[in-house]
Every structure is written in structure tokens, then in C-alpha cells.
Amino acid sequence: MTEPYMMDMRPSPRILLGPGPSTVHPRVLRAMTLPVVGHLDPDFFQVMDDVSEMLRRIYGTSNPMTFPISATGTGGMEAACANILERGDTMVVCRNGYFGARLADIAERCGAETHIVDSPWGQPVDMDGLAALLDRLPRVKAVGVIHGETSTGVLNDLTSVIDLAHRHGALVIVDAVTSLGGHEMRMDEWDIDVCYSGAQKCLGAPPGLAPISFGPRAMEVVNTRESKVQSFYFSLKELETYWSGTRAYHHTAPISMTYSLREALSMAMEEGMDERIQRHARVAAVLRAGLHALGIGVLADPGHRLNPLTAAVIPDGVDDATVRRSLLEEHNIEIGGGLGDLRAKVWRIGLMGESARETNVFALLSALEIALSRQGYEVAQGSSLAAAQQELAQFS
Ligand SMILES: Cc1ncc(COP(=O)(O)O)c(C=O)c1O
Numbered sequence: 001m002t003e004p005y006m007m008d009m010r011p012s013p014r015i016l017l018g019p020g021p022s023t024v025h026p027r028v029l030r031a032m033t034l035p036v037v038g039h040l041d042p043d044f045f046q047v048m049d050d051v052s053e054m055l056r057r058i059y060g061t062s063n064p065m066t067f068p069i070s071a072t073g074t075g076g077m078e079a080a081c082a083n084i085l086e087r088g089d090t091m092v093v094c095r096n097g098y099f100g101a102r103l104a105d106i107a108e109r110c111g112a113e114t115h116i117v118d119s120p121w122g123q124p125v126d127m128d129g130l131a132a133l134l135d136r137l138p139r140v141k142a143v144g145v146i147h148g149e150t151s152t153g154v155l156n157d158l159t160s161v162i163d164l165a166h167r168h169g170a171l172v173i174v175d176a177v178t179s180l181g182g183h184e185m186r187m188d189e190w191d192i193d194v195c196y197s198g199a200q201k202c203l204g205a206p207p208g209l210a211p212i213s214f215g216p217r218a219m220e221v222v223n224t225r226e227s228k229v230q231s232f233y234f235s236l237k238e239l240e241t242y243w244s245g246t247r248a249y250h251h252t253a254p255i256s257m258t259y260s261l262r263e264a265l266s267m268a269m270e271e272g273m274d275e276r277i278q279r280h281a282r283v284a285a286v287l288r289a290g291l292h293a294l295g296i297g298v299l300a301d302p303g304h305r306l307n308p309l310t311a312a313v314i315p316d317g318v319d320d321a322t323v324r325r326s327l328l329e330e331h332n333i334e335i336g337g338g339l340g341d342l343r344a345k346v347w348r349i350g351l352m353g354e355s356a357r358e359t360n361v362f363a364l365l366s367a368l369e370i371a372l373s374r375q376g377y378e379v380a381q382g383s384s385l386a387a388a389q390q391e392l393a394q395f396s
Contacts, residue, residue, distance in 0.1 A: 009261060010235065014328070015360055018336035019150045019309055020178070021207050022352040023198035024260075028205055033265035039253040047262050048243065048253075054265035055211045058180060058203075059195060061187035067243040068199065068209035068261055069234065070254050073177035076196025076210030077106050079234040081144075084194060086219060086227050087111035089141040092133055092170070094125040098151035098339045099175060103144045110230065114143070115234060121342060122299045122311070125156045131164055140170040141221075142193075144241045148179035150348070151339045152352060153311035154300045156181065159190055167189065171218055177201060179267060180211070182280040182308035182352055193218040199257075202308050204353030205264035208257045262352075271323045280307040281350045282395050283361055289391035290365040290384035294372065299346055308356065311338070311346040315377060320344040323371045331367040361388060 013144075016023045037044050048067070056066045062099055069075050081103075085091060091106040091112040096119040108114045117133055120125040125145060134140060143165035148155055158174060165172045171193040176185060181202030188193055193215045200207035214222065214236060222236050229235040233251065242250040268276055284307035291312050299311040314320050320337060324347070327333040336348035351360065365384040373379040 014228070015331075015363060017360060017364055018334045019196065019348045019350050021351060022202070022204060022350060022355040024206050025204060025264070025267060025354045027267060028260050028263045029351060031259040032206075034256075034259050036255045039255060040247065040249065042252070044255060044258075051262050051265060052243065054269055055213065058185065058215050058265065058268065059187040059211075060185055060189060060388060061213050061215070063187070063213045063215050064244050065236065065240060066211070066213040068197070068258065069236065069239075070208075070251065070257075071210050071234075072200070072207050073196070073198030073210050074102070075234065076177065076198065077103055077175065078231065079210070079212055079236070080194045080196050081106045081110045081112070082229050082231045082234050083222050084142050084171060084173065085110040085112040085234045086225060088113065090115065090137055091142045091144060091273055092117060092130070092137070092140050093128060093144040094146070094156065095153060096123055096125055096152065096156070096241045097121050097146065097149035099146045099149060099177070099264035100144075103146065103173075103175060107144065111228055118228075119323060121154045121340070122233045123238050124129075124154055124304045125161060127160055127164070130161065134164060134170070135167040135310050138167075140168055142171040142173050144173040144175070146175040148176070148183065148306040148308065150178045150231075150306075150309050151311075151342065152299055153306045153309045153348070154304050155179065155306040156304070158192070162191055171221065178306065178308055178352070181273075181276060182356070182359060183306070184277055185258045187213060187215070191215075191216070199261050199264070201327070201350070201352045202356075203261070203264050206257070208254060209261050211261075234393055239285075254263050257274045266383065280351065282392070283358055284308070284310060286358055286388045286391045287349060287351060287361045287364070287396075290361065291382045292382050293387035294365075294368065294379060299342075306350040310349045310351070311342070312349055313346055314344065318372060318375050318377055320347070321345075322375065323368070326371040326374070327364070331363065333367055334365055335364070358392060
């Protein structure tokens with residue numbers, strides 16, 4: 001008898017417009033079918049060097065310690081905190097959404113005395129609150145901030161946080177999981193100490209790798225720690241020997257995943273980072289114009305919007321789950337629901353990497369028009385498409 005698990009897997013060909021993963025280009029998928037070589041094979045060393053070099057370009061850094069951690073974005077968070085923090089250190093986390101809360105949780109688990117600067121979800125980092133806290137605390141080892149808060153669609157201004165933190169002698173840890181490849185990133189110019197990301201969003205690779213970069217100040221902290229990093233897997237000193245030292249074995253690198261990231265980064269290089277960032281801005285503007293025509297607002301204020309992720313406010317009387325189910329089952333389109341207090345209040349629409357295409361916006365808007373009108377929500381058929389088209393015309 002043929003059991004279900006003996007049959008071919010048939011995942012549906014979704015249009016991924018949620019908070020990640022984003023659509024993976026066939027070229028990137030094809031790269032994963034290349035022969036698996038050993039993690040100590042000279043051919044693989046070349047792939048590692050290529051990946052590091054392209055990541056440095058995308059991060060805007062010359063940091064030697066720039067490479068992908070074998071884990072998802074959360075692994076990047078863990079690696080950043082585990083290497084920088086020692087028991088009893090003080091860390092300040094700017095929390096204006098779900099991922100700021102996760103960063104604070106991880107800092108605490110690393111033994112740091114963790115202080116939070118809260119701002120309401122949907123608002124940017126409270127700079128006055130941060131300044132007051134840094135004035136009050138005697139010695140802060142690091143300040144953590146989420147560049148693109150995927151739970152709310154807010155883009156936090158990094159330069160003001162970095163300036164303030166450095167004036168207080170603290171390192172800056174930046175979460176660029178959603179922003180890297182979709183927004184400008186100038187790690188060296190902005191003087192970021194540690195920055196981590198995820199492969200599956202604007203970089204356009206499947207989930208499973210977390211690019212990370214440690215700057216000189218951060219490396220000095222790592223090199224002069226009193227205690228051992230509590231995580232063997234994420235310990236930078238050990239990873240350093242594999243990625244940029246004698247290439248000694250640390251763990252078996254995920255070969256096929258690394259191929260996929262190399263191809264995705266190569267495609268980003270071919271496109272050009274400025275062009276890629278402009279594309280993310282353009283499709284986000286087209287989406288917002290379409291939503292506006294439907295009477296659907298955006299949670300974040302205009303000056304603080306994250307282009308790869310728009311949190312759209314669900315209109316009164318419209319059922320979140322019914323609409324998302326209709327998009328998925330009838331149109332093969334995935335969008336995300338709200339997290340925490342924003343559950344059933346917002347839709348999280350991701351336009352990241354390969355998913356950030358106008359055709360996807362038009363597909364989503366027409367599917368939304370159908371789903372909304374079915375719920376009795378008044379929609380002038382085609383109005384969102386016309387508005388989106390008008391917005392798009394402004395870019396040509
Ligand atoms: C801003 C941000 N940080 C961290 C993460 C965690 O990444 P992952 O789910 O890949 O572990 C996410 C995931 O969506 C994110 O959006």
C-alpha cells in the first residue's frame with residue numbers, strides 16, 4: 001500500500017506576499033540542485049569567499065567577519081547577543097514591535113540586565129526615552145534596535161540611535177532581517193557594530209541562513225571577553241577559524257543552502273543595489289496607492305514606512321481570516337496576519353526580493369477586491385488597480 005508519505009510532495013505554487021519567506025527565483029532553486037561537496041572542499045571555500053564578498057557589498061562594509069550563520073534570522077539575533085553580552089552586562093533594547101521584544105528576550109537569556117525603551121506598536125523608536133535611559137544607566141554594553149519591524153511595517157531611523165548609543169559608549173546591534181536588500185544599508189558609514197539579517201526576505205533565498213557582520217569595535221569585545229560564549233554553535237571565534245582563518249571544521253556547513261544564497265546574492269549584484277532598493281520603494285508605493293483607493297489605511301506614518309512590509313489596517317466589519325483564506329485558497333496568494341495586539345487588526349503584506357514585483361501587487365489588489373466585496377465591503381470594481389496604475393506611471 002502506498003502511504004501518503006511515500007507520495008511526491010506537491011506544495012502549491014504560492015505567490016508569497018507575507019512577512020517572509022518571499023518567492024525564490026528558479027535560478028536560486030536550481031543552484032540548490034548542484035552537487036553537494038564537502039564543507040572542507042576547496043570548491044566550497046570559493047563559494048564561501050564569494051558569499052562573504054557579496055554580503056560585504058550589500059551591508060556596505062569592509063568587515064572581514066561577514067558571513068552567514070547556519071540558522072534563520074533568530075539565529076542571527078542569538079549570535080549577536082551571545083557573542084557581545086556576558087552575564088551581568090547591561091543591554092538596552094528599543095522595542096516597538098514583536099521582534100524588538102524577541103531581541104530583549106534573547107539578551108535576557110544571555111544573562112544581560114536588559115532595559116527596554118518602549119514605544120507603541122506602529123510608532124518609531126522613542127528617541128527621548130532612549131536618551132533618558134542612557135543618561136540614567138551607568139554602563140551600557142549594547143543598544144539593540146530593529147531596522148525594519150516586520151510586525152508593524154515601521155522603519156526605524158538607525159543613525160540617530162547609533163549616534164546616541166555611541167555617545168554613551170555602547171555598541172549598536174541592528175536587526176536587518178527584513179530591511180537588508182530592500183532598504184539602504186551602510187554599515188561602515190553609519191558605524192554599526194553588529195548587524196544580522198535573514199536569507200528569506202529581500203535577499204531572495206530560501207530560509208535557513210542568517211547573514212551577519214561584526215565590526216572592529218564588536219570584534220574587540222569578542223576578543224577580550226572574560227567568559228566563554230555560552231553557545232558553541234554561535235561562537236564567533238570558533239566560526240572565524242572556519243570562515244576566514246585556517247578553515248578548520250566547526251560544524252558541517254549547509255552546502256546547498258549556501259549555494260542558494262550565493263546565487264541570490266549574485267542576482268542582487270546583477271540588478272544593482274540602488275536599483276533593487278528603488279524597486280522595493282516603487283512596488284510599496286504602488287501597493288499603498290491601491291490600498292488607499294480601497295479605503296484601507298497603513299499602520300505606520302508616512303515618514304517611517306518599511307517598504308518591504310506594509311501593515312494594512314483591516315477595515316471594520318471585515319473578517320481577517322476569511323479574507324486571507326480566500327486569497328490563499330482561491331488565488332494562491334499568501335499574506336500575513338497581525339502579531340500580538342495587532343492580531344486580526346492588520347494584514348502584513350510583504351513585497352520582498354523576488355516577490356517585490358508590480359504584477360504581484362496587481363494580482364493581490366484584484367483578489368482583495370473580490371474577497372472584500374464578498375463580505376459586503378463596498379468596493380468600486382477596478383478602483384484599486386486604476387490607482388495602482390496611476391501611481392506606477394509616476395515612476396516611468
Ligand atoms: C525583524 C525580524 N527579526 C527577526 C526575525 C526572525 O527571523 P526567523 O523567523 O528567520 O528566525 C524576523 C522574522 O520574520 C523578523 O522579521
